[in-house]
Amino acid sequence: MSRSRVLIVGAGFAGYRAARTLARVARRNADVTLLNPTDYFLYLPLLPQVAAGVLEPRRATVSLTGTLPHTRLVLGEADGVDLDARTVRYAGPEGERGTLGYDRLVLAVGSVNKLLPVPGIAEHAHGFRGLPEALYLRDHVTRQIELAAVADDPDTCRARATFVVVGAGYTGTEVAAQGQLLTAALVRRRPLPHGVRPRWLLLDTAPRVLPELDERLSRTAGKVLHGRGVEVRTGASVKEATGDGVLLDDGESVDTRTLVWCVGVRPDPLVAALGIPLERGRLLVDPYLTVPGHPEVFACGDAAAVPDLANPGEYTPMTAQHAWRQGRVAGLNVVASLGHGAPRSYRHKDLGFTVDLGGAQAAANPLGIPLAGPLAGAVTRGHHLVALPGNRIRVAADWLLEALLPRQGVQLGLVRSGAVPLDTASPELARVPDDTPHPSDGGTQ
Structure with a gap:
C-alpha cells in the first residue's frame, strides 16, 4: 500500500505541535512534510527577553530537524494553494520555486502584523x-x-x-x-x-x-x-x-x-487567497478543524476560525494557548482521517x-x-x-x-532596518484585502 502524503504549512505553535503529534503517531502510515521559512520553531513568549538582552537569541528557538524525527523539512514560504490539484506552491530562501503535493493538508500559516491606515x-x-x-x-x-x-x-x-x-x-x-x-x-x-x-x-x-x-x-x-x-x-x-x-x-x-x-496581528493573507469562506480574515473550519467541502484540509492556529464549543456562537481567540492545543487535535484528526482512531472535536479549558x-x-x-x-x-x-x-x-x-552578572549592552549589527519591514506578508499576497480580524497579539499562554 502507498503511504499517504501529509503536508503541514507553517511551524508556529499550531504547525509545530501538529508535526510533533504526527511524528509520534503517524510514522508508519504517512510521509510527513513540513514547509516553513526557517529551520526552527520560535517560542514567541521569550522574544521580549531576547530583545532586552536577557536571553541569547537561540534560546527562543527549537530545531525542527532535531525535534521532529521522521519529518521532511522543506525551507520555503507558501504563496499559493490549489485545492483541486492538491498542491501548494512555495518560494525557497534563495528565490527558487517549488510545488508540493499532498493527500492531507494542515494549514497553520499563522499571522502577520496588523496594519492600520496611519500615515508614516x-x-x-x-x-x-x-x-x-x-x-x-x-x-x-x-x-x-x-x-x-x-x-x-x-x-x-x-x-x-x-x-x-x-x-x-x-x-x-x-x-x-x-x-x-x-x-x-x-x-x-x-x-x-x-x-x-x-x-x-x-x-x-x-x-x-x-x-x-x-x-x-x-x-x-x-x-x-x-x-x-x-x-x-x-x-x-x-x-x-x-x-x-x-x-x-x-x-x-x-x-x-x-x-x-x-x-495586534491578522491572519496570513494566504488563507484569503483560497477563495473559500472566512470569518474576519480567518479560515472557517468545523469543530474537527476540517475545512467544509474539503475533508482532506485541516486548519488551526491564528489562520483558522475554530468554533468555541465552550461559548456557542463564538470562535476561539488568536492566542498561542489555543494554537498549541489545536495543533495536537489537528494532528490526531489527520491520523483518524487515514483510518486510525476516531476524530475528536476541539475543546479547551482555560488554564x-x-x-x-x-x-x-x-x-x-x-x-x-x-x-x-x-x-x-x-x-x-x-x-x-x-x-x-x-x-x-x-x-x-x-x-x-x-x-548574577551585569547585563551585556553591545550592538551586534546583525539585522538592518530594511530587513524587518512592518508588513511581513508575502509580496505575492499583498493585494489580498485585510478582513480585519479580532485584535490580538497572540498571547503568551
Missing part, C-alpha cells in the same frame, strides 16, 4: 513578530542610548532616549517592561548628559493595559510599569509617524527615533495566563488564581520551562547569569 507607520515603525525584529530592536535601542550619551543638543538627547510602544496587549506590555530594564542598565554604565533619563511611552486605545485579561492582572501590570517610570497612555494612539517623532491623536507631538508597533514583566516581576492567574510580584514571576518562568519543547537548561542558565 509602514515607513517608520517596526513590528515584533520574529527573531530578526527582536535582534534589530535590541541593537536599535542600544544604539539610541549610545548616541544620546554623546549628543551635544539636549533636545536630540531626549528624542533618542524616548521610546514609544503602540499596543498594550501581551507583546507591547512585555516589550515596554523589558525595554525599560534594558535602558536602565545601559545608563547605569554610561549616564546621559543634560539630566536626561530614558523615557518609555506605552499607548493603547483601550481603557487599560492588557484589556483582554482580568482587571486584577491589568492593575498588577499597570503598577509595575508605573513604578518603573513607564508612561502608560490609555485611550490614545498615533495619528502620524515621521522619522523624527510621532503625533498622537490628542495633538501632542513626541520627538523619538523609536516606534514599536504591537497593535490561566502569565505576563512576564522583567526581573522578578510578572502578573499571572494560573487556574484562575491571581498572583503578582516574585511569586508570579516564579510561576511564569516555571511555566515557560515546562512549555518549552527544548533549550530548558540553557534558558534557565541565562536567567541565572542575568541575576
